[in-house]
Amino acid sequence: MNATMTPNRVTIQEAAPVKKTAIDDVVLDCKVRKIHYGDFLAVRDSNVPIARKQITGFIGPSGCGKSTVLRSLNRMNDLIDVFRFDGQVTYHGKDIYARDVDPVVVRRYIGMVFQQPNPFSMSIFDNVAFGLKLNRFKGDTHEKVEKALRGAALWDEVKGKLKNSGLSLSGGQQQRLCIARAIATEPEVLLMDEPCSALDPIATRQVEELMLELKENFAVALVTHNMQQATRVADKTAFFGVDMSAGGRTGYLVEMGDTDQIFNHPREQLTRQYVAGEFS
């Protein structure tokens, strides 16, 4: 059992050939002090810098706040009334939680792909063109849509049926359509919240391959429940733990580093136990 849970070193080296990058080009510097839902302290003390041309994986047991942190990065959590963020998320020198920042605009630069594929009930073309229309894009929409669909490795499968409903596609295709929709407006950062958890193994593999291509152009932050997925695609891995001492389940960052280091030479005992599959 333990043998299968131990990450495959060969895969890691394939997925992350560039070891010890000189300086990470951090585009989104997230410093969480405290995240509350009402009186409940959900996450504390977690600094997670997201760098360009890298995939940053968030792993940890359920309830550790990894999704909460991810959704704080483009202020999606603002839609929850009782959510309160204490900390800083610096993007191009500006704290996106500053008083004068419009969360709606933030979300146009920091795109998101959700756990459940969620295409709109409109044609494949309109799904991808949605963000372009939103940004009042004046150029060649067709070209942009094709580029985004190619970027999401979906073009060959849908080029003959762009007028069909996005909901007519299979689950894996729908998720790639959502990725195409998210990258059509060329955001700098792509947040992916367990994008493969609703997909079958083949679709998962396709989306993972796609992520590796995407990181050439975007900074990707990936929440995943699947440690193998983290070892396959993530350059950096942030491991979150749960702290029960304060009465509730409070998530916090245990350690973050190169994926290779987190899985093979963890600094913390807790990380070692988690990646060895001793708890989940």
Add this chain to the structure above:
Amino acid sequence: MIPVASMVDDDAAMAAAVRAIPRLERQTFESRALKSGLLTTLTWAAALLAAVPLFSVLYMLVVEGGARIDLEALTALPPAGFEQGGGFGNAIVGTLLMVGIASAIAVPLGIVAAIYLSILGAHTRVARVSRFLAKVLTGLPSILAGVFAYAAVVLWMGSYSAIAGGVALGMLMLPTVVLTAEEAMKEVPQRMKDAAFGMGCTRSQVIWSVVLPTGLPGILTGVMLAVAGAAGESAPLLFTALFSNYYVSEMVEPTASLSILIYNFSAMPFDNQISLAWAASLVLVFMVLIINILARLIGQPKV
């Protein structure tokens, strides 16, 4: 004989006896099966009985009204006392006009209200109260809508009119539109709204670009059903639009409608008028039927 072998044989015989092959064939006259058959027949008969009024009405309409339907009946003006021929063209126009006015009032107002109820203030006290009131309004006797429109519009404008009729019908349509549109918009999955917010939509953009288009089939179905209901109403028109023997030429004058024409003509002692009432009934039922079919077609999910 080896004792052990006979023991085994006995055991096998015992097992066979205990596990006798069950009778799987249907036992028609067993009490359970009889009861089931009886109840099935009963429900079947009840369903048939419920359909009898509709089909007998339709049958009579087609037989009595169908004979009288021709271009003259559909376009000419209503005949006077002993006059032969004539038709109810003005009543068709009047009904369409008043339903149109009613829709122009109830549809925009209803959809905007539904947006508030389903998205903007779903859990506010205002929403709870108005949702409850809308439900009460669906049960409002239609003649009271007529009384309201009489007091609010006829007395104020000083004349029976298509507008007053439209207001009365609109009042009856409003709760249906509000409640079905609210339901249709609530059924838009949260993850689609999340996706739109995640792309950087403002709240109004989420409503306009995602919630309304996605909920549109359901909203239109509700609108169509409300229109079909309003087209057949007569009570609210009795003292709002009254009736007229001529084509409507302006908004502020008594206006003919199919339902009032049927009501008037069916009580007359002349065969010509009575047969016209049958024909008008057939036309009205046909209109409502078409609207209902349209509602079903629109309401079908497109995938």
